Amino acid sequence: MRTSKVIFVGTAGGRVTTFRLVRRSGGFLIYFGDSRVHVDPGPGAFVYLKEKGIDYTSIDLIVLSHIHLDHTADVNTLIEACTDGGKRRGLALFAPESAVRGEDRVVLPYLLKRLSQIGIIKEGKELSYKGIRVKAIMRHSHHGAETYGLSFNDEVVYLSCAKYEDRMLEVYPRKPKVFIINTTFYSKRPDIDHLSVEEVKELIRVCSAETTVITHFSMEMHQKGPERIAEELSQELGLRVVSAQDGMELEF
Ligand SMILES: [Zn+2]
Ligand SMILES: [Zn+2]
Numbered sequence: 001m002r003t004s005k006v007i008f009v010g011t012a013g014g015r016v017t018t019f020r021l022v023r024r025s026g027g028f029l030i031y032f033g034d035s036r037v038h039v040d041p042g043p044g045a046f047v048y049l050k051e052k053g054i055d056y057t058s059i060d061l062i063v064l065s066h067i068h069l070d071h072t073a074d075v076n077t078l079i080e081a082c083t084d085g086g087k088r089r090g091l092a093l094f095a096p097e098s099a100v101r102g103e104d105r106v107v108l109p110y111l112l113k114r115l116s117q118i119g120i121i122k123e124g125k126e127l128s129y130k131g132i133r134v135k136a137i138m139r140h141s142h143h144g145a146e147t148y149g150l151s152f153n154d155e156v157v158y159l160s161c162a163k164y165e166d167r168m169l170e171v172y173p174r175k176p177k178v179f180i181i182n183t184t185f186y187s188k189r190p191d192i193d194h195l196s197v198e199e200v201k202e203l204i205r206v207c208s209a210e211t212t213v214i215t216h217f218s219m220e221m222h223q224k225g226p227e228r229i230a231e232e233l234s235q236e237l238g239l240r241v242v243s244a245q246d247g248m249e250l251e252f
Contacts, residue, residue: 123139
């Protein structure tokens with residue numbers, strides 16, 4: 001049987017939990033049967049994948065939601081690892097233009113030739129590679145960085161870092177299998193472009209995913225206990241909400 005699953009490589013969000021290594025970082029890996037996509041390979045992804053026994057050369061596609069280091073620190077290392085130092089063809093990268101060609105680009109120019117395809121993410125556009133379709137649902141407002149919410153094969157939806165906007169209630173897809181939300185804070189923080197539990201409740205209800213996963217936790221969330229918060233959300237909304245843990249695997 002073809003297994004589809006998400007492996008949460010890391011669950012840290014923002015500077016403190018990530019760069020004091022309170023939680024692991026490194027994004028997540030999705031398996032659609034034999035096709036594999038690594039999303040937002042932040043610091044440590046390279047090491048943690050190896051620890052999990054994942055063969056780098058089995059990864060087909062790397063996707064970046066935006067340039068911030070907690071989402072991209074290991075992208076260059078992974079391009080080298082997944083292509084076996086450039087010897088293996090068959091790896092693609094989908095990323096916002098700013099990550100590849102902008103002044104603040106994070107992908108080293110000399111590594112671009114290792115890639116079999118480079119897809120530029122833009123709102124409303126769909127890209128595909130080896131049977132993995134990636135659609136940019138909307139461009140987020142996130143501290144000036146070009147950031148996108150993404151859907152993968154219409155099954156896994158990823159709401160990356162963002163300032164809350166009501167438009168999310170209209171554009172985010174209904175009833176996906178998995179809805180991953182970077183829920184960095186518990187309480188609203190108007191001065192910081194990250195989502196909070198208070199803000200995402202309605203979105204979780206409206207989208208009614210089979211499983212909603214909150215992740216990308218700040219110290220505030222880490223200390224409050226994301227498991228308990230996810231349990232409370234499940235009770236209140238009557239939906240399955242879980243909190244990601246470092247290394248967690250979720251089949252869908
Ligand atoms: Zn982030
Ligand atoms: Zn960010």
